[in-house]
Amino acid sequence: xRHVFFFLxxxxxxxxxxxxxxxxxxxxxxxxxxxxxVKLHYVTKGEGPLLVLLHGFPDFHYTWRDQxxxxxxxxxxxxxxxxxxxxxxxxxxxxxxxxEKLVGDVGAILDHFKQKKMVLVGHDWGGIIAWNxxxxxxxxxxxxxxxxxxxxxxxxxxxxxNPEQQKSSAYARNFxxxxxxxxIKPEMLAGWVKEPEARKIYVEALKAxxxxxxxxxxxxxxxxxxxxxxxxxxxxxxxxxILHGLDDKALLPGALNDxxxxxxxxxxxVTIPGSGHFIQRDKPxxxxxxxxxxxxxxxx
Numbered sequence: 642x643r644h645v646f647f648f649l650x651x652x653x654x655x656x657x658x659x660x661x662x663x664x665x666x667x668x669x670x671x672x673x674x675x676x677x678x679v680k681l682h683y684v685t686k687g688e689g690p691l692l693v694l695l696h697g698f699p700d701f702h703y704t705w706r707d708q709x710x711x712x713x714x715x716x717x718x719x720x721x722x723x724x725x726x727x728x729x730x731x732x733x734x735x736x737x738x739x740x741e742k743l744v745g746d747v748g749a750i751l752d753h754f755k756q757k758k759m760v761l762v763g764h765d766w767g768g769i770i771a772w773n774x775x776x777x778x779x780x781x782x783x784x785x786x787x788x789x790x791x792x793x794x795x796x797x798x799x800x801x802x803n804p805e806q807q808k809s810s811a812y813a814r815n816f817x818x819x820x821x822x823x824x825i826k827p828e829m830l831a832g833w834v835k836e837p838e839a840r841k842i843y844v845e846a847l848k849a850x851x852x853x854x855x856x857x858x859x860x861x862x863x864x865x866x867x868x869x870x871x872x873x874x875x876x877x878x879x880x881x882x883i884l885h886g887l888d889d890k891a892l893l894p895g896a897l898n899d900x901x902x903x904x905x906x907x908x909x910x911v912t913i914p915g916s917g918h919f920i921q922r923d924k925p926x927x928x929x930x931x932x933x934x935x936x937x938x939x940x941x
Contacts, residue, residue, distance in 0.1 A: 697765020725854025
């Protein structure tokens with residue numbers, strides 16, 4: 642079982658190129674946000690409207706190091722470490738990682754910077770948090786950018802009806818097992834990072850993280866078999882840009898179908914061949930260019 646588990650973890654984290662290497666402390670000024678007693682670390686750079694970057698699993702704010710310099714020319718960019726990760730607090734218990742807590746963390750960031758609205762960007766778990774925040778607080782999201790995380794309705798449909806997506810989600814079922822945290826090491830989770838110096842930075846950040854906390858995202862929020870289609874969700878009321886690497890082995894592109902039914906404003910979907918799940922690392926220049934171009938086009 643252990644060998645199968647390791648194989649699934651490696652399959653989940655496809656190798657990505659890590660261009661533009663910087664030290665983890667060089668991409669912005671550090672600070673902390675209080676979210677109902679949970680301290681969240683962030684880095685920030687730039688001035689102007691607020692733009693928040695939410696990372697996924699197994700990652701931290703450093704994943705955005707190629708995007709932050711360019712985006713900070715027009716925005717105050719804030720890239721937090723999600724709860725459980727790196728320098729942020731690591732509350733114990735599965736309930737501390739339920740979606741309403743994660744959505745609350747984003748709201749705490751917005752309040753901390755005394756802004757009424759923000760551009761919200763999310764990848765992987767950061768993407769599902771971003772979708773949910775935009776549905777729960779449509780008045781607080783100016784524009785939404787999602788990287789390799791289809792709309793929750795599309796993903797639940799595929800899990801319920803597509804055997805290939807069910808197979809591709811086997812890693813999540815393993816992450817939900819009680820013994821999962823004892824089987825995973827930081828060095829394993831950093832295996833997707835190709836560049837040796839960057840991998841060292843990731844290993845240290847993941848050692849500082851909570852393995853139980855990171856897996857609690859799956860235990861608290863990822864559906865378990867038998868899969869069924871989820872309930873009807875509130876519409877997204879802001880413009881949306883989706884960037885999706887077509888070589889993603891975990892989140893298949895079929896889940897993108899019908900996204901236009903769940904978004905009331907302009908929807909732009911960009912699929913990128915040759916990129917895997919970590920699209921912001923596989924194609925950093927392309928992703929940054931697409932983000933900035935779209936943000937400029939949709940500026941009010």
